Amino acid sequence: AASFVIVLVLSIPIGFLCAVYKDQWFDKLMRGLVFVTTAMPAYWVGLLLMWGIGVKLNWLPTNGNGTWRHLILPSFTVALSYISTYIRLIRNNMLENMKQDYVLYANVRGLPQKSILVKHILKNTCIVAMGMSIPQLISGTIVVENVFSWPGLGTLCISSIFNRDYPVIQTYVLLIGVLFVLFNLLFDILQTVSDPRLRKED
Numbered sequence: 001a002a003s004f005v006i007v008l009v010l011s012i013p014i015g016f017l018c019a020v021y022k023d024q025w026f027d028k029l030m031r032g033l034v035f036v037t038t039a040m041p042a043y044w045v046g047l048l049l050m051w052g053i054g055v056k057l058n059w060l061p062t063n064g065n066g067t068w069r070h071l072i073l074p075s076f077t078v079a080l081s082y083i084s085t086y087i088r089l090i091r092n093n094m095l096e097n098m099k100q101d102y103v104l105y106a107n108v109r110g111l112p113q114k115s116i117l118v119k120h121i122l123k124n125t126c127i128v129a130m131g132m133s134i135p136q137l138i139s140g141t142i143v144v145e146n147v148f149s150w151p152g153l154g155t156l157c158i159s160s161i162f163n164r165d166y167p168v169i170q171t172y173v174l175l176i177g178v179l180f181v182l183f184n185l186l187f188d189i190l191q192t193v194s195d196p197r198l199r200k201e202d
Contacts, residue, residue, distance in 0.1 A: 002075035003082070003137050011083045015090025020117065022095065030087060038084040046077040046147040063149035074148040078141055138179060 018027045053073065054062035061070050094117075097103065107113075142154035149155075153172065160168035 002071050003079040003141075006075060006079040007082050007086060007137070010079075011086035011090060014083075015087040016094065016117070018087065018091040019094035019098070027091075034084040034087050037080055038088075040081070042077055042081055043143050043147050045080055046074070046144055049073050049077060050148070065150055070148075070150075074141075074144050074150050077144050077147070078137060082137060138176065 014030055018030050021027050050062040050073065053059050060073055061067075062073070063070075065071070106115075138153065141150075141152060142157055144150070145152045145154035146158050153175075157169065157172045159165075160172070
């Protein structure tokens with residue numbers, strides 16, 4: 001949940017601004033950062049954060065789950081790769097939506113540009129971009145939880161693999177599969193409700 005909040009808070013405004021200011025210095029800078037952070041493995045980022053912020057600066061604890069301070073480093077580590085992915089996805093989807101007919105008609109009607117960007121383009125883009133993020137975040141914790149010694153589903157799955165506890169492994173895989181199906185269905189319904197073009201005509 002904490003990682004999902006971080007992804008929403010950072011990726012939506014940055015992706016939005018990258019689309020609005022396409023090919024300007026902000027867009028080029030963010031695309032460069034996205035390119036770098038997407039290539040960094042989560043476990044390596046986690047180890048760097050532990051060494052820099054936890055060990056050298058002694059600002060945050062490096063393992064365990066005692067307080068909210070223990071949540072910051074693992075949550076940001078899980079969120080980082082998804083932030084990069086969704087910035088790119090939101091930017092590209094917004095640029096694609098800007099070419100659609102409904103945006104042209106909204107401009108012809110004289111709607112304010114801010115209203116078109118936020119209420120129409122960004123709304124449709126966010127539903128598509130965020131639809132699969134929750135199950136991906138849950139499945140993506142499997143490595144990070146072990147790096148930060150966080151007792152969660154990922155740690156349970158890894159220990160089950162080492163102990164050859166097949167029922168637990170099967171349950172974990174089934175849970176992630178069910179989550180993907182349910183959230184995919186949920187966000188397909190939300191997208192159909194929010195976008196009249198996807199509704200079946202009578």
